[in-house]
Amino acid sequence: MGRLTGKTAIVTGGAKGMGEQTVRAFVEQGAKVVIADILQQPGEALADELGEQAVFVNLDVRDAAQWQQAVQAANDLGSLQVLVNNAAIMEAQTIMDTTEELFMRVVSINQLGTFLGMQAVFPSMKANGGGSIINISSIDGLQAKNGLVAYAGSKWAVRGMTKVAALEMGKYGIRVNSVHPGGIYTDMHGKDFMTVEQANESYKDLAIPRVGLPQEVAQVTLFLATDEASYCSGSEFKAEGGWSAGLRMAGLPDL
Ligand SMILES: NC(=O)c1ccc[n+]([C@@H]2O[C@H](COP(=O)([O-])OP(=O)(O)OC[C@H]3O[C@@H](n4cnc5c(N)ncnc54)[C@H](O)[C@@H]3O)[C@@H](O)[C@H]2O)c1
Numbered sequence: 001m002g003r004l005t006g007k008t009a010i011v012t013g014g015a016k017g018m019g020e021q022t023v024r025a026f027v028e029q030g031a032k033v034v035i036a037d038i039l040q041q042p043g044e045a046l047a048d049e050l051g052e053q054a055v056f057v058n059l060d061v062r063d064a065a066q067w068q069q070a071v072q073a074a075n076d077l078g079s080l081q082v083l084v085n086n087a088a089i090m091e092a093q094t095i096m097d098t099t100e101e102l103f104m105r106v107v108s109i110n111q112l113g114t115f116l117g118m119q120a121v122f123p124s125m126k127a128n129g130g131g132s133i134i135n136i137s138s139i140d141g142l143q144a145k146n147g148l149v150a151y152a153g154s155k156w157a158v159r160g161m162t163k164v165a166a167l168e169m170g171k172y173g174i175r176v177n178s179v180h181p182g183g184i185y186t187d188m189h190g191k192d193f194m195t196v197e198q199a200n201e202s203y204k205d206l207a208i209p210r211v212g213l214p215q216e217v218a219q220v221t222l223f224l225a226t227d228e229a230s231y232c233s234g235s236e237f238k239a240e241g242g243w244s245a246g247l248r249m250a251g252l253p254d255l
Contacts, residue, residue: 025219037087135179142236
């Protein structure tokens with residue numbers, strides 16, 4: 001018996017990157033999964049590969065009506081008990097170069113999309129006796145970087161909304177937590193033009209001195225989706241190589 005047997009999950013942005021690895025980890029542990037993404041071709045290919053445990057649904061997370069279709073697809077598959085709000089975009093500009101259009105694009109996918117997802121799954125999770133919502137924030141939802149006013153703002157908002165949802169939904173058996181990845185080797189991180197070794201260079205002063213892999217974050221999300229996390233809600237779970245602990249300093253004693 002898998003750790004998620006009997007549960008159905010929706011994973012947004014599930015067609016590639018961290019979302020794809022989350023879908024694979026969930027299916028491996030017995031879940032049925034709705035792969036919800038705007039990327040139809042890779043999403044359908046992944047669903048075909050995984051067989052009857054997975055279906056692809058076209059979902060733009062900004063669209064409340066499409067959310068209803070994704071929830072319906074999950075209810076058709078089985079007992080909807082897990083939502084991973086993973087879909088996001090990152091745009092880097094200074095505050096002065098961030099147009100209103102760019103700001104709203106980032107916020108509407110990363111923040112509004114997460115809100116609409118939590119709202120859409122609540123009635124089914126409540127009817128099913130509970131569930132787990134995992135909102136993928138970022139290390140940029142714990143601290144800040146120059147050039148990321150829209151992205152970091154949206155990821156701090158995801159972290160805050162997670163706590164509100166945990167408080168409102170807890171009495172219905174629904175746990176809500178945020179996951180905070182550090183630098184993870186996906187397309188968002190420049191995987192298409194950077195080798196792993198090149199990516200590792202940026203993280204050589206971290207406690208874990210390398211870039212992270214999407215399957216490493218998926219394992220944290222998997223834990224939160226299972227009943228093993230039964231007393232965890234409203235919390236932040238980091239998978240960032242110890243980045244927020246600090247950086248190793250040349251010139252100070254070290255092992
Ligand atoms: N890669 C990193 O270094 C890193 C670090 C911290 C946090 N994160 C977060 O991890 C999550 C996954 O990122 P990733 O690195 O796998 O990125 P990615 O770009 O590889 O994948 C993002 C996925 O989201 C989908 N998506 C984008 N807009 C969408 C929309 N409007 N509706 C539905 N789906 C949409 C994309 O099609 C894609 O499948 C994101 O929330 C991201 O902010 C990533």
